[in-house]
Amino acid sequence: MPLVSMRQLLDEAAKGGYGVGAFNVNNMEQIQSIMEAARETKSPVIIQASRGARAYSQDRFLYHLMIAATEIYPEIPTVLHLDHGNSVETCKSAIEMGFTSVMMDGSLMPDGKTPSSFEYNVDATRQVVEMAHAKGVTVEGEIGCLGGIEDGHGAGLDGLSHLTDPDQAVEFVKQTGLDALAIAIGTSHGAYKFTSKPTGETLKMERLIEIHKRLPNTHLVMHGSSSVPKDLQDIINQYGGKLKPTWGVPVEEIQLGIKNGVRKINVDTDNRLAITGAIRKVFMEKPEEFDPRSYLKPAREAMKKVVALRMTQFGQAGHAGDYTPISLEEMADRYAAVAQ
Numbered sequence: 001m002p003l004v005s006m007r008q009l010l011d012e013a014a015k016g017g018y019g020v021g022a023f024n025v026n027n028m029e030q031i032q033s034i035m036e037a038a039r040e041t042k043s044p045v046i047i048q049a050s051r052g053a054r055a056y057s058q059d060r061f062l063y064h065l066m067i068a069a070t071e072i073y074p075e076i077p078t079v080l081h082l083d084h085g086n087s088v089e090t091c092k093s094a095i096e097m098g099f100t101s102v103m104m105d106g107s108l109m110p111d112g113k114t115p116s117s118f119e120y121n122v123d124a125t126r127q128v129v130e131m132a133h134a135k136g137v138t139v140e141g142e143i144g145c146l147g148g149i150e151d152g153h154g155a156g157l158d159g160l161s162h163l164t165d166p167d168q169a170v171e172f173v174k175q176t177g178l179d180a181l182a183i184a185i186g187t188s189h190g191a192y193k194f195t196s197k198p199t200g201e202t203l204k205m206e207r208l209i210e211i212h213k214r215l216p217n218t219h220l221v222m223h224g225s226s227s228v229p230k231d232l233q234d235i236i237n238q239y240g241g242k243l244k245p246t247w248g249v250p251v252e253e254i255q256l257g258i259k260n261g262v263r264k265i266n267v268d269t270d271n272r273l274a275i276t277g278a279i280r281k282v283f284m285e286k287p288e289e290f291d292p293r294s295y296l297k298p299a300r301e302a303m304k305k306v307v308a309l310r311m312t313q314f315g316q317a318g319h320a321g322d323y324t325p326i327s328l329e330e331m332a333d334r335y336a337a338v339a340q
């Protein structure tokens with residue numbers, strides 16, 4: 001099965017009332033972890049690469065690894081998504097490369113740091129929608145700004161400064177015609193999201209519920225949704241790491257989101273923690289080892305475990321075989337028919 005559009009996965013998730021994890025990758029081992037977890041749990045898959053990941057890997061490598069994934073795991077509907085595209089040009093190059101879904105994050109200026117105007121955001125996102133839909137490619141947009149900047153993308157704010165305004169969200173969806181909407185409800189990228197377990201004061205689930213009520217047919221996206229579990233922090237620190245105490249987004253809050261229109265959940269940090277913990281363990285326990293496989297295999301296994309758990313918790317498990325993939329050409333025809 002070729003790579004499929006994200007729109008189809010999210011439409012199916014909405015029908016089934018579940019969410020789909022979108023996991024970030026930079027290399028072969030991470031892709032393998034996700035595909036193995038998907039096979040084990042029979043889950044549809046969204047794999048995403050940020051601009052940083054594309055630069056790190058030279059994205060042609062990533063693209064061909066993804067083609068290998070579709071050959072080795074033909075039973076799994078698999079999406080290749082651009083995470084946080086910072087400009088129309090970046091999205092264009094991803095589409096030309098073969099990504100089947102792109103995020104145009106026009107909530108920030110192309111520097112990835114400075115909050116933009118509503119008009120700028122609408123204009124950039126609409127341009128990407130026109131270009132992408134002509135090829136059957138899915139578009140995610142963002143309104144409101146996330147906190148944090150650890151991954152090089154985010155306004156460096158505290159997460160609460162630029163929450164999504166529900167009125168603007170409605171207007172944004174209407175004016176852009178996008179497929180999925182990322183909203184800001186107090187989360188941020190990276191490990192250091194909250195200094196204690198989040199409450200309604202710091203993680204604004206009420207805001208999400210309000211937006212869903214106003215936009216019941218729009219697929220919502222939660223960014224910065226790693227749970228940063230204590231056990232993964234502890235493994236790193238047990239083997240010489242120096243993580244400070246921190247809290248992420250509890251899985252039960254994500255599940256509440258899924259009941260209220262969230263269809264895509266972005267997770268990167270939890271996998272990074274799992275990988276690093278496994279590698280540190282080998283380095284401390286077997287300092288004589290120098291074959292990279294001796295630590296990359298346990299790292300791959302540790303990430304697979306986290307991904308499989310999230311797939312089950314988000315509800316996508318068991319749904320890989322529910323539907324026949326629609327080709328990008330067919331998706332393009334459908335978008336064209338709706339536009340007329």
Ligand code: 13P
Pocket residue numbers: 024083084188189190191222223224225226227266267268269270
């Ligand atoms: P985390 O840092 O919480 O994993 O978030 C990842 C993300 O939102 C990527 O866009």
